[in-house]
Amino acid sequence: MLRLPLVTNDEFVSVDQFWSALLLYHERPHIANRRIIGASQIFFMKVQFKSKCVKRITELFTFSALIYEIRKMEKLSKEYVKPDFIKSILEPYDKKCELKESSVDEFLNCQNGTFISVRILLPRQNNYKQNVEVVVFDKNENLNVVTFFSVAERNEKIAAPVFPYDIEFLPPGIINVCVDCIEYAETVSADWLVGVLFPKLMKWAKESAFKLDVKNSLSLVNIDLYSNLYHSLKEKYGKQIVQMWPEKTDPYKYVYEDIAIASYLIALWTKYDPDHKPSFVDLGCGNGLLVHILNEEGFEGYGVDVRSRKIWSFYPDTTKLKVQALTPSADSLFPQTDWIIGNHSDELTPWIPVITARSSYNAKFFLLPCCSYEFDGKKFQRKNTSKSQYADYLDYIEGVSKICGLIVAKDRLRIPSTKRTCLVSYKRCYKPEMFPEIDNNISKVIKEKIDCKNVNETSERWIENYETRPETEKVRNCTKIDKDIVQSILKQISIELLKEEDFLIKSDGSKWNRGKKESFPNLAKRISPEYLKELKKQCGGLQTLIKNNKYLFLIENGFVQFRVPPFFDINNGKHKSKYCWFHENHPHGCYYNDSSCSYKH
Secondary structure (H helix, E strand, O other): OOOEEEEEEOOOOOOOHHHHHHHHHHHHHHHOOOOOEEEEEEEEEEEOHHHHOOOOOHHHHHHHHHHHHHOOOOOOOOOOOHHHHHHHHOOOOOOEEEEEEHHHHHHOOOEEEEEEEEEEEEOOOOOOOOOEEEEEEEEEOOOOOEEEEEEOOOOOOOOOOOOOEEEEEOOOOOOEEEEEEOOHHHOOOHHHHHHHHHHHHHHHHHHOOOOOOOOOOOOOOOHHHHHHHHHHHHHHHHHHHHHHHHOOOHHHHHHHHHHHHHHOOOHHHHHHHOOOOEEEEOOOOOOOOHHHHHHOOOOOOEEEEEOOHHHHOOOOOOOOOOEEEOEHHHHHOOOOOOOEEOOOOOHOHHHHHHHHHHOOOEEEEEEEEEOOOOOOOOOOOOOOOOOOOHHHHHHHHHHHHHOOOOOEEEEEOOOOOOOOOOEEEEEEEOOOOHHHHHHHHHHHHHHHHOHHEEEEEOOEOOEEEOOOOOOOOOOOOOOOOHHHHHHHHHHHHHHHHHOOOOOEOOOOOOOOOOOOOEHHHHHHHHHOHHHHHHOOOOOOOOOHHHHHOOOOOEEEEEEEEEEEOOOOOOOOOOOOOOOOOOOOOOOOOOOOOOEOOEEOO
16 A cells, blocks of 8 residues: 655654654644534453454555444434444454453553444534544554544534544654545645644654643533533524624624633533533622523523623623622621632632532532732732742642532633633532531631631621722723833833834935844843833733734734834825834934824924
8 A cells, every 4th residue: 555654754753752742632623623622432442363364453544444434323423333333344344353442541552452432423503514533543562553443424514634644653754644536636635734733743753742632622421412512502602792882892802712611611510410501600700601501591690790781781681790899708608509610710719619619519610710819809929939829829720629629620611711610519529517617618718818806706707808809890901001101111112123224224324223123021121120010900911011012012922023013004194193203212203204194303
C-alpha cells in the first residue's frame, strides 16, 4: 500500500512523548479540531487477531466495509453501535478473533498489542453531521502507529478528514503523518493535518501533556445530551438574542457562553434527577440571559442582581429577574430552592457554599468562579505561590465547600473564556442530624477568614461592613484618569518608541520617525510605578489607555507602534475639533502640514 508522508518533525521525540501527544488528541479531539464539540466514546477494546494474509487490521477497514456496517445501524447513537460492528469486519479473516473491553490506562501499561477505539464525533455547528470514527492503535517494538477512520455517507459533510490517515513513530524519534492516496494530499483536510494538528502534536509531545488524572471537559454530563441541547438552544435563542442585544459588551461571547452554560446545567440536572425539573436561583445574574433560557425551557427559578441591565426590558414577563442587594445573612437563604447558581458571582462566590449549606440539606450549587474575592468582599490574596491566582482560588472555594459538608466535583466547560472551571456540589458528606456541628464549623471558618470584629454571631446578619457591589457601575475604562497623568504616560511611551528609527518621508522631503514596534509588557516597564498603580485601578490598564488613543497608536499582534496621522478629507463633512498630538509632542512634528492633517495645528 502506498504511504505518502504529509509532514515530518525536525526535532526527535521519545516514543513515550509520542504516545502522550496521541492520547491527548484521542481523548480531547476538540482542542485540535475546532469544528467538533467533543467525542462520544462508545468502546475502547483490545484486539486478539491472527491472519497470515493480513499484516495490520487497518487493511480491512475500507470505506466500503465500514459504511456497510454503519448502514445496518437503526440509529447513529451509543445504543446502536455495538462491538459486533467491528467483529463483522474481522471475523471473515479470523473466526477466533476477540475484542476485550480495555482502557487507556491498560494501553499505556501494555508493551505490545492492538487496540480499537470507536466513538461518535459531535460537530459544533449544525451544518456538519455526526459521524463514526474508528481509531486503531498498534503498539510494539517495531511499530507504533495510530490510524484514524472517519466514516459517513459520501454526500454528508462531516467535521473530520473523510480519508484515513496514520500518525506514526519511527526510531530514533521521527513522527510522520501519512495518507495512502496522492489525491488526499491535495485537500483542505490535508492542510489542516499539516498546519494545525501536527504542530499541536509536536507541542504536546515536548510537554508530555497527557495525564491520566486530568479530567476531560464536560466530564460530569452526558456529552451526547449536552451536544444535542447546545445545538437546540443555539438554534432557538442564539441569533434572536444577538440581534436584539442592547449592551455594550460583545453579544457573541456572552450569548453563546450562556447558551453553553444553560446546556450544561440542563444536562447536569437531567443526570441527577431525570424525572424532575429542579428549581434554581442565580445569584449575581448580570444580563439575566441564563435565567431567561432556563425559564423558557420550563425550569422554575429567578435571578438576583444589585442592578438591572438594559436587556432585562427585552425579556418576556416569564423571565424572573429581581433587583436586590444580597448581604450574607439569614435573609439570603433559599430553603425551597434545589440549585443555587453562581455564574461569575464575584463577591458572593465564597458565600455560595455557605448559603447552600444553610439553605437546606437538599440544596446543591453550581459555581463558575471568575474574579477572586474573600468573605468580606475584598480581593482574595493567593496563598500558594506555586499555582496561579485562579487555580489557588478554585482550591480555596473547594476547601470552603468541604468545611460546609458539601461533596464537590470539578469540571471544565466549553465556553469562550480562560476561566471555565466550575464547581458542582451535588450531595452532603454528613447526615441531617449532624448539621449543628457543620454549622459551627462554618462559623469558625468565617471567623478565621475575616476580621473577628466583623463577624456577628447574634444578629441574623452574618458579617458587618460587608462590601456589596454599588448599584451604579463605576466607569473604569481609563477615561477618568487625570489628564496630566495621561499626558505623562503618553510621553513615556513616545520616548520608548522613538528610541529606534523607522523614517517616512514627508511631503516637504524631510524625515518623520515612526519609531519601533514594542510589546505591551516592555512598554509597561517604562511607565512610572505610581502611574501603573493608577492604571491598575482601571479595567484593562495600559492596554485600554493605548486603545483609547488609537489615533496615536497602531496595535498589531500585541505590539504597539505610532500610527501615521489621518489625512484630512474635506468631503467627509467633519470639522477639526481636536488639537494634533504629533504637532505638539513628536520631535519631527506632524507627518502632515496644517491643511492636510485631520487635527488642528
